[in-house]
Amino acid sequence: MRATASAPADPAPTDDARVLRALAVLEALAQAGQPYTLSQLSARLHIPKATLLRMIESLETRGYVMHMPDSRGHDRAITLGPRAAQFALSALSNNTFTRACRSVLRALVDVLGETCNLTALDNDAVLYIERVETTEPLRLEMRPGMRVPLHCTASGKLFLSQMTALERNAMLTRLTLKKMTYRTLTEPQLLAAELDRLGTRGVGIDNEEFVRGMVAVAVPVRASADGHALAALAVHAPTARATLDDLLKAVPQMREAASRLAPLLHLHLNDA
Known part of the structure; x- marks a missing residue:
């Protein structure tokens, strides 16, 4: 049986790449003037959702980003945090x-x-x-x-x-x-x-x-x-x-x- 091709995994980034990606996230949120959903941010930065989610969780722990509801109150949009x-x-x-x-x-x-x-x-x-x-x-x-x-x-x-x-x-x-x-x-x-x-x-x-x-x-x-x-x-x-x-x-x-x-x-x- 022929194996089905799977989507390529996001290659493990170097420390420099991780830093640059984190800065890109903060820059995108700062320039947006409004919160982004995870999907919107992933599409804008061309970063896989799974990778981006881990990055957001790390930034949120340190206060650099935070989640907030949209107008419907349930979509956890992302915006800059107090830090x-x-x-x-x-x-x-x-x-x-x-x-x-x-x-x-x-x-x-x-x-x-x-x-x-x-x-x-x-x-x-x-x-x-x-x-x-x-x-x-x-x-x-x-x-x-x-x-x-x-x-x-x-x-x-x-x-x-x-x-x-x-x-x-x-x-x-x-x-x-x-x-x-x-x-x-x-x-x-x-x-x-x-x-x-x-x-x-x-x-x-x-x-x-x-x-x-x-x-x-x-x-x-x-x-x-x-x-x-x-x-x-x-x-x-x-x-x-x-x-x-x-x-x-x-x-x-x-x-x-x-x-x-x-x-x-x-x-x-x-x-x-």
Whole structure:
């Protein structure tokens, strides 16, 4: 009887090949802007599912990737984990990037007179990448590396508003919509309606929803004119000095600063 041919097994990779494959997985997830299923990631990277599954399990154990449900709640899609975000933050903290980034933020702070931040989406939270404080004594103390909620911050609501309906519904299903102040939107339908409005405007707002007495506005830092948001540029101020409408008037200056941050961020993410 003639033996039937079986599919060739994935040859045992060398240590160098394993490292390169792991980096390829992290790079693909970082560039995707959305979670991948195992099948999608296998097709994109041309890595057999069995091999990829072992790699994902190893990366997940170390916190570099994590699983999350899709909009139906049962397909275990894969996305970057918190340790990957910390790794990226460390890479971005080199002197060249920090100086260039802080120069752009400082120029905007000088114009607006309020604290400006560069933030990124870190799975189910907002991660502070860089920050330049106002010289005013009354201000909100934060620092790079801190994580804050998505549902009640200007950057977080911006990131949520930029997602597809399926991505957003899956995210909102996972989030705990904790009431931080009397203005925090904790009803999913009301929050979804707010995000639809913000998506149309291309901004994120925080109207005393995270910290009472503080307002904020965020704009996207895009990979290209019509590309996905690499990060967000946000400004916040105490209501004793500025209203939300005051900050919204600064959106044109913020978008101009975001356009100068985009190539810096894109370059260093590619180099990381």
